[in-house]
Amino acid sequence: MASRIASEERSALHRALHLYPRLTTAALELGAMRGTTRELAREYGGWAAVVDPAGEVLAVAPETAVADAARAASAAAVSGQSLSVVDSNGHLVGHTLGAGAARGRLLVWREEPFARPDYTVVAAAASLVTYDVEQRRRTRAEGHRAAAEAVRETLEEGADPVTATRLLTSWGLDPQDITVMVLRTPLAAGTYDVLTDYAPPVLATSTDRGETVLLTSRPAEVLAALRDPAGPLDRVCPGPAGVSEAVSTGSLVQGLRQARQALAIGLREGRAVTSIRELGAIELLLASAERSVPDILVARVIDPLRRAEEDRGVPLIATVRAFLDNNGSLARAAAELGIHRHTLHHRLGVVGRVLDRDLDSAYVRLELALALQAHALGADGTA
Structure with missing residues (x-):
């Protein structure tokens, strides 16, 4: 038995010594991920994969093993530098x-057990x-740093939109759907490194006011990250936004003004975070002049309430008018409408959900009052 184990070890060591140069050659020819997974799968007869920290498969050989690799990555989501798992199906290292910081894992699976030299091979492949x-x-982080000046120029008056479109598109942003975020804290030294690891495309720059400006086409994900005190984005971009x-x-200059x-x-x-959409009346003052303010107000406030009225059979517009006319007094507004205060409170909750607005905000109430006036003007020419 001892001689057989020693023979297997020598065979594995001999195989490993011949595999090292093949791994290096494949990494140079195909790239480290594709090259190493191909050679490891070819050598061990199973499959090999590179997965990111979330378990997403970045490279796999053979390609038919992508589902197996994803399942293995999910099951093997444990801490530690190396990994060895044995089950009824086979052996995973x-x-x-x-x-x-961990950037992912290199996984190799086959039916037969791995010898000690095989673990060394996997470690060497992981190093590649x-x-x-x-x-x-490092290259992408340097790219972020180099792009910062160009990003700053896109936020200046008179910036060329064609150049801005080319820049933002090259970084994966939608040139027709850009959200500008402004933080009062200066741009932190590690910001570009964090953005390099961050999934939603985000561009960052600083201004002469000492602000940090972020541009993204996926604001919900970025805002969630900014609100996460344990997240890396909050660490480099702290403070109100x-x-x-x-x-x-x-319209990036307009977006900067709004932010x-x-x-x-x-x-x-x-x-902590304030969106211009939460400040409807202020947003209108900063909006473009493509349409008149009354038209914008009716489209954004009255039309959604009218549709909700038709769906629910509840007079929401009249409810809002009574609420505002009585300076937010639930008792007086309910008495005017001839309903119970609880009923009025429920209706106002519906209004808030339909418009995605906080009716306790003075700015939202101002927007609602202006919208009602615009609606009245459009209906009969008088307010």
């Missing part, structure tokens, strides 16, 4: 990728992939 991953990260509505590359105004109001009211 793995090694963490990354210099410092790690080097490639870290080089890509102001958020614009979605704008095109030709700054939202931030200023949020600071006064003690908000």
Whole structure:
């Protein structure tokens, strides 16, 4: 038995010594992820995969094993540098990728057991992939730094929208759907490194006011990350933030103004994150002049309430009017409408949900009052 084990070990060691140069050659020819997974799968007769920290398969060989690799990555989501799992189906080994922080894992599976030299091979392959991953990260972080000046120029008056579109598109942003976020804190040194690892495309720059400006086409995900005190984005972009509505590359200056105004109001009211959409009347003052303000108000406030009235059979517009006419007094508004206060409270809750607005905000109430006036003017020419 001992001689057989020693023979298997020598065979595995001999195989490993011949596999090292093949791994290096394949990594140079195909890239570290594709090259190493191909050679490992070919050598061990099973499958090999590179997965990111979330378990998403980035490279796999053979390609038919992608589902198996995803399941294995999910089941093997444990801490530690190396990994070895044995079950009724076979044997799985793995090694963490990354210099410092974990960037993912290299996984290799086959039916037969792995010998000790095989673990060394997997570790060496993981080193090749790690080097490639870290080089890509460093290059992308440098790209973020280099792009910061160009991003700052897109936010200036008279910026060329064609150039801005080309820049933002190259980073994966939608040039017709850009949200501008302004933070009052200066741009932190590690911001570009964090953005390199961040899934939603985000561009960052600083201004001469000492602000940090973020541009993204996926604001919900970025806002969630900013609100997460344990997240890496909050660490480099702390403090209150102001958020614009979605704008095109030709309106980035407008988006910057909106975000700054939202931030200023949020600071006064003690908000961590303030969207200009939460400040409807202020948003209107900063909006473009493509349509008249009354038309915008009716489309944004009255029309949704009218549709909700038809669906629910509840007079929401009259409810809002009574609420505002009585300066927010539930008792007086309910008496005017001839309904119970609880009924009025429920109706106002429906209004808030339909419009996605907080009716306790003075700015929202101002917007509602203006919308009712615009509706009255459109209906009979008098307010």
